[in-house]
Amino acid sequence: MQKTTHKTNSSAEKQNVKAILIANPTSGSYTTHAHQIDRIISTLRQRGWQAELKLTEASGDARRLSREAVEQHLDVVIAIGGDGTIHEVIQELAGSDTALGVLPSGTVNVWAREVGIPLDLNGASEVLLNGQTRRIDLGKLDDRYFLLMVGIGVDGEVTHAVEKKPVKRFGVIGYLLVAAWWGARYPAFRASLRLNNQIIKVHALQVIIGNTQLYGGAMKYTWKAKCDDGLLDICVVRRQSILRRLPVLLDFLLRRRQRRQWVRYEVSDTINLTTTEPVAIQVDGEPVGHTSTSEEQPTRLTVVPQSLKVIVPQILPEDLFSQPPL
Numbered sequence: 001m002q003k004t005t006h007k008t009n010s011s012a013e014k015q016n017v018k019a020i021l022i023a024n025p026t027s028g029s030y031t032t033h034a035h036q037i038d039r040i041i042s043t044l045r046q047r048g049w050q051a052e053l054k055l056t057e058a059s060g061d062a063r064r065l066s067r068e069a070v071e072q073h074l075d076v077v078i079a080i081g082g083d084g085t086i087h088e089v090i091q092e093l094a095g096s097d098t099a100l101g102v103l104p105s106g107t108v109n110v111w112a113r114e115v116g117i118p119l120d121l122n123g124a125s126e127v128l129l130n131g132q133t134r135r136i137d138l139g140k141l142d143d144r145y146f147l148l149m150v151g152i153g154v155d156g157e158v159t160h161a162v163e164k165k166p167v168k169r170f171g172v173i174g175y176l177l178v179a180a181w182w183g184a185r186y187p188a189f190r191a192s193l194r195l196n197n198q199i200i201k202v203h204a205l206q207v208i209i210g211n212t213q214l215y216g217g218a219m220k221y222t223w224k225a226k227c228d229d230g231l232l233d234i235c236v237v238r239r240q241s242i243l244r245r246l247p248v249l250l251d252f253l254l255r256r257r258q259r260r261q262w263v264r265y266e267v268s269d270t271i272n273l274t275t276t277e278p279v280a281i282q283v284d285g286e287p288v289g290h291t292s293t294s295e296e297q298p299t300r301l302t303v304v305p306q307s308l309k310v311i312v313p314q315i316l317p318e319d320l321f322s323q324p325p326l
């Protein structure tokens with residue numbers, strides 16, 4: 001991966017930082033990391049941070065604690081969990097001056113992988129102390145913010161199915177089994193997307209609308225996306241016969257150039273989407289209902305430029321950011 005370096009004078013800035021660490025104890029690898037967290041908090045305090053740890057007890061707690069952090073004008077909310085916990089936190093950090101920091105302890109940790117935050121917590125805590133702060137865009141699906149992407153179609157169905165079934169407890173393996181089942185039998189859907197300057201009609205297996213590039217920790221559907229350019233990237237995977245689906249998936253997994261032939265790729269800052277039948281949606285990996293079939297009230301996606309402060313490594317993937325450091 002190509003990398004670029006933007007040095008900022010972060011060590012001077014990062015003293016007297018007021019932070020809360022919000023940990024999801026049910027996230028993928030939390031139990032194996034729990035012992036490290038106390039030591040990391042001690043280190044942060046030694047470096048002049050006011051840092052307090054709170055554990056969530058249920059879904060929704062991370063959002064509530066983040067709202068309180070913004071109200072108290074804290075500098076940083078550190079999410080200890082995966083992309084689902086981050087998804088809750090950004091709902092309240094959006095539009096504020098409170099920055100998102102991450103100690104990744106989820107199953108896949110797409111955001112951490114995307115920007116190069118180390119998956120070992122000591123490495124990730126170094127990023128908190130010596131990283132840089134950037135402002136990035138957030139996408140919005142109706143009233144809900146998203147950091148990574150919205151998926152409509154096969155992955156929406158898979159996310160909804162995993163949520164309902166006991167396979168969730170088998171982690172990535174359970175998810176892959178459900179994905180294989182749905183990937184083979186999913187019928188295509190018809191969608192209409194009204195973008196800035198055009199209306200496109202598609203017959204698709206999958207529509208991905210990305211603020212960032214990485215998908216599922218491995219693939220890139222929206223491979224041209226920049227997280228601070230004021231635009232969303234749209235990748236429509238066209239309908240394929242059942243026999244063709246596996247080779248198409250392999251093209252994406254192996255990031256082969258030829259994957260481009262299977263998709264329609266667009267960019268826009270607004271997308272009004274309708275489908276002929278309701279289609280399942282996932283947002284940052286969370287299941288969130290179905291698409292609208294009504295032209296009068298379409299499913300609406302927008303981008304909110306520069307709405308989230310994030311702490312990221314000094315060395316970033318060069319093709320993910322378009323703006324200079326703060």
Ligand SMILES: Nc1ncnc2c1ncn2[C@@H]1O[C@H](COP(=O)(O)OP(=O)(O)OP(=O)(O)O)[C@@H](O)[C@H]1O
Nearest residue numbers: 027028056057058081082083084085106107108109
């Ligand atoms: N204490 C809790 N009990 C139950 N669910 C929780 C709790 N705290 C948060 N959650 C929910 O758990 C879900 C999954 O969390 P999270 O995404 O952090 O972990 P993960 O699924 O292991 O990681 P990833 O999304 O990176 O694969 C989220 O929807 C979040 O809202």
